[in-house]
Amino acid sequence: MLLFYLFTFIFLDFSLVSCKQSDNMPLTESDYRALTSMKAQLIDLNRALISWNGTRARTCSSWAGIKCVTGRVTSIQLPWKGLQGRISESIGQLRALRHLSVHDNGLVGSIPTSIGLLRNLKGVYLFNNRLSGLVPPSIGNCLNLLAIDLSNNRLTGFIPPNLANLTRLYRINLSRNLIAGLLPNELGSLSRLNFLDLSNNTLDGEIPVFLFEKMANLSVLNLSDNNFTGQIPDTIGNNNVSSLTSLDLSRNNLTGEIPVSIANIKNLSSFDVSYNDLFGPVPPVLAKKFNSTSFIGNIQLCGYSFSTLCASSSQEPGNNPPFTSQQAQQNHHKLRKNLIFISASALFLVVILILCCILLCFCLMMRKKRADKSGNSEPMPAGSSEPEMGGKLVHFDGPFVFTADDLLCATAEIMGKSAYGTAYKATLEDGNQVTVKRLREKMTKARKEFEIEIGQLGQIRHPNILALRAYYLGPKGEKLLVYDHMPNGSLASFLHARGPETIISWPTRLSIAIGTSRALHHLHDKENIIHGNLTSTNILLDEKNNPRLAEFGLPRLVTGPASSELVATAGTTGYRAPELSKPNKNPTAKSDVYSLGVIILELLTGKSPVETDEDGPGLPEWVASIVKEEWTNEVFDVELLGEAGSDVGDELLNVLKLGLHCVDPTPGARPDAKQVMEKLEEVRPCLNDSVEEVRPGPKE
CATH class of the missing domain: 3.80.10.10 (Ribonuclease Inhibitor)
Structure with missing residues (x-):
């Protein structure tokens, strides 16, 4: 596939000169001595500093974790x-x-x-x-x-x-x-x-x-x-x-x-x-x-x-003096005068407030113009960086660190598109890969509100949830989300785009179902997040085929009108709960469980829910009709029927019943995500969480 510079179409007016190349000059003598002295006091059990064994003549780019300018660190x-050990006092010699x-x-x-x-x-x-x-x-x-x-x-x-x-x-x-x-x-x-x-x-x-x-x-x-x-x-x-x-x-x-x-x-x-x-x-x-x-x-x-409730003091009834009609009339006139006075005062204050707002806006505009002319910028928060082209990159955590320039100069290829934007696989200069999602323009919230919401999403960590590692705010309002890259792609491609020589075993499928249910339970019960678009395309697999749930929390980042538009089309055809077809019906935890049930049926049958005929039954209806006719074996993927043992047959039937329970047309009859997780874990308690069992099938 043709590789191209990531987001070139975003930054057409910026030169690629801003993407600084690694410093190819050798270290200065003082910086070389400082680094070697620092290494002497560090304990490097993982051999992360193995490249620090060279001579001063080696270029800066060959020292792991070190960046230089003209030979200075x-x-x-x-x-x-x-790393263990101590930070050496010799760090003070690295004056740059x-x-x-x-x-x-x-x-x-x-x-x-x-x-x-x-x-x-x-x-x-x-x-x-x-x-x-x-x-x-x-x-x-x-x-x-x-x-x-x-x-x-x-x-x-x-x-x-x-x-x-x-x-x-x-x-x-x-x-x-x-x-x-x-x-x-x-x-x-x-x-x-x-x-x-x-x-x-x-x-x-x-x-x-x-x-x-x-x-x-x-x-x-x-x-x-x-x-x-x-x-x-x-x-x-x-x-x-x-x-x-x-x-x-x-x-x-x-x-x-x-x-x-x-x-x-x-x-x-x-x-x-x-x-x-x-x-x-x-x-x-x-x-x-x-x-x-x-x-x-x-x-x-x-x-x-x-x-x-706070205690309130009140007068005894007997302590109140008699109240005559003349007094009532006098009080009525006083109250009327007071109301007129208060109304006039309020109107005066409103006028003053409007004038102050106009003056404040004018001052802010003048201040912004002066700031633009001076070219000065505010310092960036921790974990963030500002490239020469003026954007803002904020890191949460992750296995490696990169700058905004590293990200914008990465090569990339399009992975797919969704209602929220386009996803890319980006390869950084050092060979590390990340997944970058560029959100659609004019649909996200204002910058301050966006940063509050994205900050909360960036804190979510779970073994079966795709980690948001960083985000980037461009100078023209572009918003990019940076996630871990999953090398084995989506569950959809894993199931439906493989060759006939590859067989996916039952333990692998069950492990994926368990991991997905754990992720959904965590989102619902721990983070109070409704996914709203759970599909096999949004379940990604790592190198051991462990599932990572993606595309969660994105409705929090968009404006009210955009959110209403997305809610109206919430859920991909084939995974969409029937109650969401009603007007103004928002996704719920129960509609997420319906989508989870479809995925469970997809794992059992090997059939894609989105490939069914428009006029024909969906996957849940097709499975229910087969079971009703007592042709249950015809439901399961033929690969699964080849696995020996009555225990596997019982496990398949138990998971099939659970999947049908999840896709019950009545939302209240469906289990919650925690119950689905517990039932799946009971199917095979000894199942390893990191099942990696994809084996070649028979060759003709």
Whole structure:
């Protein structure tokens, strides 16, 4: 198949010169000595650094995980390599280093103080190791630092106040450590900070009142699971933190009432103050917006559920004086005057508000024009990168790291199209492959709302669900989703596009059915997600034929009108539950189970549900008619009937009954995904989860 540059049609006006080639110059003497010294203190059980055994004459591109410019090391990217040992102080000799990413390893010891010598450093990602000691105060010298993530280590000591020197910081994550002491007031000066997570430490004292005075860009604040005392500052709800979307103060020792000012934060979508010592009424706006789990564990807090109503004071009936008709008439005139006054005041305020909005829009337009002329850009969040062409790439996790330029310069081939967009198999410069889905234009939500939703989808992890590893936002509104690439393609092609020489065994088919049911159960019960378009095309297979459910959660990324249009055609013909043919009927968990039942029947029969005649019966109806005539054996794929043993026959019949139960025309009669999973697991409890049994058939 003809290979072409991925997304060339998106970026026609950008030169391919921006795709930087690997540095083919040899390392400088100082950087060579620094790397060899670093390797000497690392334990490389997985031989990830085997290429570090060369001489200085070797080009930079031959050193695994290293990127250079003119022979100087600019990036160390060695996540998920199983590295142990310590980070050497010699790292301070890499004066051109901009990006340090050695997260998800087994590194121990302290973070080198020499890191403060790296004045060009922009990102430090050391999370998920076993590092101990202090957060080095010298890191306050890295004035170009944009993101620092030291979470999930064993760090102790205090938060260095001189982190406030890093005025370009966009993200700080020190969560899940043993850091103690007070929260420095100085952090309040970080006006560009977007993400601050200090949860799961032993911080104490009061939350500084001045912390929120300048944090105009703060979106996520997590101080949960610490020992903070005192009251929640009123300043947390002022206009300076209006961009806050997530606030977690749970599991501390906070007292006092919940400030009413928090209700003024319009964008707040996640809020948790549970398990403190708060008292008094919950502001009505917050009680209505968030469920009771946000407030539980505060014995004296009231007004957030029907079982925690606040006591109200009222006068005794006998204490009320008699009320004459003359007084009633006087009160009526007073009330009428008050209403006129209030109406006039409200009208005046509305006019003032409209004028302020017009003035604000004008100021924002002028500011944008000045920003466009100056060419300056804001720093990118952690896990993201900005190529020369101006897009934004955000990583969640994954087996390897790539930049936005790497992605956009990859070669690709079209895999298929769906209602949401086009999927490609992209081969990066280093040979790694990913699946990239380009969403249809003009159907996705606005950027801010899109990033909130995609951030939640990027956290979903399950052995049978296709992992979303990254997303890319282009300069012209393009949106690309990056997933793991599954080498064995879809279940549909696996079943229906193979040659006659390949036979798929019953254990393999049963394993695929079990894995798919587990994925659907996880989406329904753990993530509260309805798939809405479950087909064998959306079930992908890895190198061991383990299933990975794809195309989940995409309705969350599209606008209301687009979602309505997609709902109207939800479900592929042959897999679509009958109740979805009714107008304005949304997919449900039961309609997903119907689609799962069709897939189970597809595995048993070897027949494709989409290949049936339009006027003829669908696959469920055809199977039901055969069973009704007691010709059950004619239902099963002839390959399965060749497998010996009465046990296999009983297993086939049990799974057939379950499949027919799933495609019951009445939604309420169908089992839920958990019940389907449990029934399938009972069929053959000893079945290995990683069945890889595809064998050649007889050759004629």
